[in-house]
Amino acid sequence: MSLIKKPIQVVLIASAILMVMVLVGLIGVSFVMEADIHLWVYIVFPLFVGVVALLLFYYFIERFINQEIKAIYRVISKKKNIKINPVKLNENVFQSLSETTAAWAETQQKQIENLEEQANFRREFLGNLAHELKTPVFSIQGYILTLLEGGLEDETVNRDFLIKASRGVDRITSVLDDLDNISRYEFNRFNLKLTKFDIVRLTKEVFDTTQSSAEEKNITLSLFQNYDPIMVSADKGKIGQVLINLISNSISYGIENGHTQIKFSKVSRKQLSVEIIDDGIGIEEEHFNRLFERFYRVEKSRARNLAGSGLGLPIVKHIMEAHQQSITVNSTVGEGSVFTFTLDLA
Incomplete structure (x- = not known):
C-alpha cells in the first residue's frame, strides 16, 4: 500500500528535500570558503527557498493534474468541452480518479x-x-x-x-x-378504448373461436366453475386478443385429450385475477424470464413444427402493460402451466 495518497504530500516532501539541500549547500560553502555565516542565514534562507519552492510546486503540479484529469474525463464522457470542479492537492485525487475510471469501465463493459x-x-x-x-x-x-x-x-x-x-x-x-x-x-402507437364488459361472456366467445383447434387434439376448453357475469373495465378487443393468444398457446403446447380451464378470482375489491390453466407439457423455470421475448421458443426444434408467429406472448405482455396490469407464469414440466393476468373490476 502506498504511503502517499495525496499530491500535497509530494509537494511537501519535495520542498523539504530542497530546503535540506540548500542548508547542506550553505554548510558546505561556509566550510570550504571558511566564511563566517550568521546563524539566521542558515535558518531564513533555506526556509525562504522552501516556501518559494512549495508555492511553485503547488501551482504547477495542481495545474498539471487538473489538465490531465480533464483530458481523462474528456475521453470518458466523449465531450470536447467539459466542465469539472478543479481538484485540490490536499484531496485524495488518485482514489477519486480511480473510482471514476472504474465506474466508466464498468459502464462501457455493460454497453x-x-x-x-x-x-x-x-x-x-x-x-x-x-x-x-x-x-x-x-x-x-x-x-x-x-x-x-x-x-x-x-x-x-x-x-x-x-x-x-x-x-x-x-x-x-x-x-x-x-x-x-x-x-x-x-412504440405505443395505439390507443386503448376502455369499456365495461362481461369477461365471462368474452371468454366463452373466445372458446367458440378456438374450439376447432382444440378439437384437433381433443382438448377440452372450459371454465373452472359456473360464474355469474363479472364486469371489468378494459379494452375489450385487446383483452379478447390476450385470451385468444393464451388459450391458443395452451392448445399448441397441450397434450392429446388434455384440458384448458379459465379461472376467475377476485384478489381485491377493485381487481380480478384471470388464470389460464392447462395440463400440457409444461415449461422449465429457466425459460420464464424469456417467454415474453419476440420469437422465443422453449424448445426450438419441436416448437418450429407448431403453427404460430412466435409473437403471441410478447403481444400479450404489451397489452397488459398498456393496461398497467401484470401477467405472470407458473409451470411444472410434465404437469402443465398457469398464465395469470389481472384486470380492474368495473
Whole structure:
C-alpha cells in the first residue's frame, strides 16, 4: 500500500528535500570558503527557498493534474468541452480518479454486453422470422406447382390443395399482422378504448373461436366453475386478443385429450385475477424470464413444427402493460402451466 495518497504530500516532501539541500549547500560553502555565516542565514534562507519552492510546486503540479484529469474525463464522457470542479492537492485525487475510471469501465463493459446481446437477438429474430415466413411459402409453392403440373384437372386433389395453400397464406398474414401489432405496441402507437364488459361472456366467445383447434387434439376448453357475469373495465378487443393468444398457446403446447380451464378470482375489491390453466407439457423455470421475448421458443426444434408467429406472448405482455396490469407464469414440466393476468373490476 502506498504511503502517499495525496499530491500535497509530494509537494511537501519535495520542498523539504530542497530546503535540506540548500542548508547542506550553505554548510558546505561556509566550510570550504571558511566564511563566517550568521546563524539566521542558515535558518531564513533555506526556509525562504522552501516556501518559494512549495508555492511553485503547488501551482504547477495542481495545474498539471487538473489538465490531465480533464483530458481523462474528456475521453470518458466523449465531450470536447467539459466542465469539472478543479481538484485540490490536499484531496485524495488518485482514489477519486480511480473510482471514476472504474465506474466508466464498468459502464462501457455493460454497453458492450448489451450490444452483443442485441446483435445475438437480431440474428435470432431474423432467423426465426425467415423460418416463420419460409415454411408456409414453400408449402404454398409446392401445392401450386402440383396443381400446375396436372393436379388442377384432378378434382380429387385440386380443391384440397387450394385449401391448404390458402391456409399457408393465412399463416403468412397472421405473422405479418403480429409483426405490425408488436411494432405498434412497442412504440405505443395505439390507443386503448376502455369499456365495461362481461369477461365471462368474452371468454366463452373466445372458446367458440378456438374450439376447432382444440378439437384437433381433443382438448377440452372450459371454465373452472359456473360464474355469474363479472364486469371489468378494459379494452375489450385487446383483452379478447390476450385470451385468444393464451388459450391458443395452451392448445399448441397441450397434450392429446388434455384440458384448458379459465379461472376467475377476485384478489381485491377493485381487481380480478384471470388464470389460464392447462395440463400440457409444461415449461422449465429457466425459460420464464424469456417467454415474453419476440420469437422465443422453449424448445426450438419441436416448437418450429407448431403453427404460430412466435409473437403471441410478447403481444400479450404489451397489452397488459398498456393496461398497467401484470401477467405472470407458473409451470411444472410434465404437469402443465398457469398464465395469470389481472384486470380492474368495473
